[in-house]
Amino acid sequence: MSDLSPASGTVHWIGAGLSTGSGLARLCETAERVRLWHRTEDRAAGALDRLGLTGRAEPRAYTLSALTAALAPGDVVVSMLPASEHAGLLAACVDRRAHFACSSYVSDAVLAQVPAALAAGLVVLTEAGLDPGIDHLFAHDLVARAREAVGDTTAASYDLTSYCGGVPAVPNDFTYRFSWAPLGVLNALRSPARYIEDGAQTLAERPWEATRRHVLDGEAFEVYPNRDSVPFVEQYGLPPAWKPRTFVRGTLRLAGWLRAWDGVFEELKSGDDARIAALARELADAYPTTDADRDRVVLAVSLDVRGAEGLSWSDGCLLDLVGDAEESAMARCVSRTLALGVRHILDGSLPAGLNRAAETAERSRQWLRELADEGVRFGRLSP
Secondary structure (H helix, E strand, C coil): CCCCCCCCCEEEEECCCCCCCHHHHHHHHHCCEEEEEECCHHHHHHHHHHCCCECCEEEEECCHHHHHHHCCCCCEEEECCCHHHHHHHHHHHHHHCCEEEECCCCCHHHHCCHHHHHHCCCEEECCCEECCEHHHHHHHHHHHHHHHHHCCCCCEEEEEEEEEEEEECCCCCCCCCCCCCHHHHHHHHHCCEEEEECCEEEEECCHHHHCEEEEECCEEEEEEECCECCCHHHHCCCCCCEEEEEEEEEEEEECCHHHHCHHHHHHHHHCCHHHHHHHHHHHHHHCCCCCCCCEEEEEEEEEEEEEHHHCEEEEEEEEEEECCCCCCHHHHHHHHHHHHHHHHHHCCCCCCEEECCCCCHHHHHHHHHHHHHCCCCCEECCC
8 A cells, every 4th residue: 555645734626616515614624725716716706705715715717737737745636527527637636746536426537547646645535425425425334234233144135225316495397406517417317327126237228217206204206227336236345145136326306307307308319419408508597596496405325135034124314405595405415525525635544546435334434423513414214
């Protein structure tokens, strides 16, 4: 294992979009210096004013070259930019010997640079937001407790479901509130989803066509699979002696979503990239997010294990949070989780190389305790 390059105490937060919230304020309390990089210095200053952080962080106009020139060894770069920008940012970090953190999934382009980062003693923190992020924390905790109760070598089958969604706190006709770029939402629906159902790998070319009803604490939602769930069987440490009946990570929507979005789905079936980009702009105009809106984040992860002779174990975690006038629930969950990870880079408790929000049950429980202390609280799912 490479020696860890000590953190300098300076944090560069890149981007001030919808998911930048009070996590940035927490970093201003703990880091020696924080710089907020945005499209222009004026926009960065405006974002700091909106967050009540004027004078506590330095506004900067972002370009990759300007950021690279400002980096010093041991600095921490926090990317709130689209995932496609992360490889270039990480390359700059490796070149300038700076640590890197984001809330996005690990891409192949990022993964290819991890050996160089490890050799330089740098932390590459990924999947440290809400989903991915807090969902990983829940899953690692549940799997560890199930393993303690059932045993790693006991023959068993299991169902693991993990559903997350940002929805309007007050339902509207569209049954949705955009909490990230509309084009990203539409393109995610255009991507096939792979998951396990009835013990077999299943591929949904159009994920919304696999939508089903899902009840949480007596409230009905609609859920569908997204991305590729299968690699997370290994990532979550499920024992080989246990065989999956169901393993799916997916998206949660309000009841009635499938019907309300019928016209959108027809466009997704036939539209090319240009048409989908235009549709995203039309939806953004038709359903704008206003200061009076309140969002709601719902994340539910459950695990049910069944063995021979009536042996069973079942539990689940539920996060259900509504935004307020100060920040959205989405911004709170994403930014505070990411900021927590950055603070662990600053204190030297994360090892060099690739890290996700959680790699072990012990770390998951620690992060969940810390998040609860900061207002991101959760409970158990009712049976």
